[in-house]
Amino acid sequence: MIIVPASKSINRIVTNWTCPEMGVLKFNVDGSSLGNPGPAGIGGILGDHLGTKKLAFSKSIGVGD
Numbered sequence: 001m002i003i004v005p006a007s008k009s010i011n012r013i014v015t016n017w018t019c020p021e022m023g024v025l026k027f028n029v030d031g032s033s034l035g036n037p038g039p040a041g042i043g044g045i046l047g048d049h050l051g052t053k054k055l056a057f058s059k060s061i062g063v064g065d
Helices: none
Strands: 002-005 011-014 026-033 038-047 053-064
Antiparallel strands (some): 026 038
C-alpha cells in the first residue's frame, strides 16, 4: 500500500487489486465522508478471476457523522 499526499490534509491510498481464484467472484466495497459531519458516499466493484468487472456502483448516502 502506498499513501500519496493530496491537497490540504487529505491522503490518497493507492492499492493493487488481485484477482480471486477461478470460479470465485470478488466484491470490494468502500465508503468515505468529507468531514465529520460531512457528505458521505459508498461504492463497490465485482470482478472475476480474469479481472473482468461484472458490476460497479457508487452512491451518495447523505451526511455522515
